[in-house]
Amino acid sequence: MNSNIFQNSKDVFLDTVNAKDYIQLDRISSIYQSLKDSIKKPLKMVLLYGKPGTGKSMFLNKLYHDISLTQPMFIYKTPILDESEFFKTLAQDIFSVNYRGELNFTQFMKIVEQSSLGSIPIILLDEAQLYSNQQMEKIRLLSDTRSVKFVITLHKTEKEDIIAKEHFQTRIWESIELENASSGELKIYIQKKLMKANCFDSANMFTNKSVNLIHKITRGNYRDTNKLLYTLFDIYTTYESNQKLYTLKTNTVSSKIIEMSALHTGLLHA
Amino acid sequence: MLNTNELEHKWLKYKIKSYIPHVVIVISSTLIIILLYILLNSNYFNNMDLEVEASAKPKAILNVEIQEKKAPEPIQPVVAERVLNTPSQENVILEAPKSQTPTVTEQKLLIAPSMNFIKNIQHEDVSYNKTQATVPVVKVETPHQSAPTPEYIEETVLTQPIIIEEKRVQEEDHQVNTINIKRQNEYSDIEEIITRFKKNNNPALSLFIAKKYYELGEYRNAYNYSLITNELNKDIEASWILFAQSLVKLNEKDKAVKVLRDYIKHTNSNRANLLLNDILSGKFK
Numbered sequence: 017m018n019s020n021i022f023q024n025s026k027d028v029f030l031d032t033v034n035a036k037d038y039i040q041l042d043r044i045s046s047i048y049q050s051l052k053d054s055i056k057k058p059l060k061m062v063l064l065y066g067k068p069g070t071g072k073s074m075f076l077n078k079l080y081h082d083i084s085l086t087q088p089m090f091i092y093k094t095p096i097l098d099e100s101e102f103f104k105t106l107a108q109d110i111f112s113v114n115y116r117g118e119l120n121f122t123q124f125m126k127i128v129e130q131s132s133l134g135s136i137p138i139i140l141l142d143e144a145q146l147y148s149n150q151q152m153e154k155i156r157l158l159s160d161t162r163s164v165k166f167v168i169t170l171h172k173t174e175k176e177d178i179i180a181k182e183h184f185q186t187r188i189w190e191s192i193e194l195e196n197a198s199s200g201e202l203k204i205y206i207q208k209k210l211m212k213a214n215c216f217d218s219a220n221m222f223t224n225k226s227v228n229l230i231h232k233i234t235r236g237n238y239r240d241t242n243k244l245l246y247t248l249f250d251i252y253t254t255y256e257s258n259q260k261l262y263t264l265k266t267n268t269v270s271s272k273i274i275e276m277s278a279l280h281t282g283l284l285h286a
Numbered sequence: 287m288l289n290t291n292e293l294e295h296k297w298l299k300y301k302i303k304s305y306i307p308h309v310v311i312v313i314s315s316t317l318i319i320i321l322l323y324i325l326l327n328s329n330y331f332n333n334m335d336l337e338v339e340a341s342a343k344p345k346a347i348l349n350v351e352i353q354e355k356k357a358p359e360p361i362q363p364v365v366a367e368r369v370l371n372t373p374s375q376e377n378v379i380l381e382a383p384k385s386q387t388p389t390v391t392e393q394k395l396l397i398a399p400s401m402n403f404i405k406n407i408q409h410e411d412v413s414y415n416k417t418q419a420t421v422p423v424v425k426v427e428t429p430h431q432s433a434p435t436p437e438y439i440e441e442t443v444l445t446q447p448i449i450i451e452e453k454r455v456q457e458e459d460h461q462v463n464t465i466n467i468k469r470q471n472e473y474s475d476i477e478e479i480i481t482r483f484k485k486n487n488n489p490a491l492s493l494f495i496a497k498k499y500y501e502l503g504e505y506r507n508a509y510n511y512s513l514i515t516n517e518l519n520k521d522i523e524a525s526w527i528l529f530a531q532s533l534v535k536l537n538e539k540d541k542a543v544k545v546l547r548d549y550i551k552h553t554n555s556n557r558a559n560l561l562l563n564d565i566l567s568g569k570f571k
Contacts, residue, residue: 247288254288276293279300286300 022256025218026249028209029242033073033093035081039208041201044071047192051079054190055087055138055167060159065170066194069239072169075194076140079167088137095146102151110137110164121154128163136165144168196236203227205238206245218249226269233278240283247277332488472502489518493525500528505535523555530558534565 054062064072073093080091090109096102103124107113111131115123141147147155159166197205203222210219222230234240251273255261264270278284476498483491496511509532515525526549533542546562549555564570 250288251290251293254290257287258290260290272297275300276290276297279296280288280293284300286296286303 021215021217022249022252024213025210025215026246026253028213028215029246029249031239031242031246033077035074035077037209037212038074038078039205039212041197041204041208043201047194048075048078050190051075051167051192052083054192055079055083055165057190058162059165059190060162061156061165061190062167063170063191064167064194065191067196067237068171069237070194070196071238072194073142074238076142076167076169080140083138087135088133089140090137091140091142093142095141095143097146097148097151099151099154106139106164110139121157125158125161128158128161131163133163136162138165138167141166141168143171145170197231197238197241198236199224199228199231202231202234202236202241206230206241221267221269223268226271226274229271229274233274233283240281243281244274244277244283247280248273251276251280332486472498487518489515489522489525492518493522493528496525496528496532500532500535505532508532509536523553523557526555527557527561530561530565531570534570539565 051062051064064075066072076091076093080089083089084091088110090106092105096105100118100120103119103121104115107115107119107124107127110133111127113127113131115127141155144152155166155168158164203224206222206227207219210216230241230244234244248269252261252264252266255264264273275284279286476495479491479495479498482488483495492511492515496508496515499505499511500508508528512525512529512532515522516529519525526545530542530546530549533539533545543562543565546558546565550558550562561570
């Protein structure tokens with residue numbers, strides 16, 4: 017094994033949201049399919065919720081990547097917190113109306129009423145828990161016109177549950193929860209991710225024992241797993257460059273290195 | 287580039303920390319097991335001591351008696367008797383001991399020997415310092431009356447002189463010694479039990495001491511120890527009975543009656559009732 021392999025493996029686990037890096041897992045695939053199906057339904061809103069790092073943003077990106085070519089779809093990965101700016105961006109992106117000056121909700125509704133689009137545009141809003149209650153109320157009213165359809169993602173916390181209840185309870189016809197991976201799913205996720213980048217040797221290093229330990233540390237959270245494995249391969253690269261790789265086992269991932277990575281990333285505390 | 291040395295150091299610290307709870311659990315559970323073992327054993331031995339206590343006393347006395355009896359064993363008590371059908375021969379057969387090594391049955395026989403032979407000897411008019419028996423023919427009788435029927439197997443003419451007086455004196459001496467040793471043991475045993483009682487404050491031991499003192503007629507000590515027993519455990523009936531009996535013996539009849547009445551009121555004890563009646567009627571003084 018040379019350092020190039022460890023370097024490549026390390027890069028696989030960079031924390032980026034890219035639809036190309038989407039990993040097909042049985043449970044995830046079925047959830048994704050149900051999300052795709054619900055978009056086709058005459059729903060006003062679809063809520064995608066779950067704990068941070070469960071793949072909500074990845075789901076939204078994958079959906080945009082797959083459907084945007086056949087259907088008008090607009091993704092907003094970061095929330096536009098200024099109300100006027102939010103409506104101006106929507107007016108420009110969806111209805112191609114370039115509005116000068118302040119655009120309030122009433123003016124935007126007029127633009128919506130005057131426009132005549134062939135199919136209902138789908139707006140994907142990531143991190144929707146950051147929008148203010150007032151803004152969320154206006155998004156709700158906008159969805160009631162059935163001129164636009166919203167797919168929003170929320171962090172599942174106590175606060176966000178209240179938001180979901182207050183604003184969307186009567187309007188959401190589909191709510192999908194994303195959960196952390198099981199130990200088996202995590203193994204497939206890690207190995208598929210590495211094999212996708214042709215890192216077969218490093219993929220074979222992950223035994224059930226090592227994956228179980230990783231799962232114990234990260235509790236199956238994809239973001240934490242990516243962080244941990246990035247550091248893990250960084251440690252291997254460092255050992256390699258310091259000519260100390262002989263002190264480690266390279267046919268399997270040693271528990272020591274996993275724990276060292278967890279300590280470095282703050283998932284474990286000494 | 288990561289500082290792997292620092293990370294390794296951190297990891298070592300983490301590992302040591304993570305093993306601490308396991309080590310603590312192992313050590314504490316081992317300590318608990320050891321303590322339990324010790325506690326259980328001490329309870330077991332305490333119980334054993336109490337059981338032994340009850341039976342130890344007579345055994346000790348018996349052992350002393352056995353030892354004392356063993357010494358004069360070779361000297362067999364002899365009963366002289368005239369045999370008419372063998373006038374020509376003068377022969378005596380002394381029944382020899384069955385075996386040199388004493389068996390269990392032999393020991394038992396020695397514990398409660400028949401004293402009849404002494405009576406027989408006393409009835410005989412054998413003068414001291416007599417070197418030769420006037421009656422030459424004797425029949426030997428075994429002292430073991432509890433043994434199966436003694437056999438008068440052979441009758442022969444006595445050819446040797448018989449020395450009887452020494453044996454009798456020896457036997458009498460041994461009897462006196464036995465009594466003395468018995469009393470000494472009683473006191474030394476009580477002292478031993480008192481020291482044990484001081485160590486563990488076991489009411490069973492104080493009751494035992496009280497009983498022994500009562501038996502020995504030391505009613506003041508019996509009163510004291512039964513009082514201590516009552517303080518340690520109020521539910522021992524025997525201790526209250528002994529307490530009342532000691533009071534009566536100490537000429538405190540009224541107090542004894544009062545104590546018994548109070549005790550009967552609380553426990554409705556039959557034994558206490560009987561004793562109270564005996565005291566009141568004057569049967570128990």
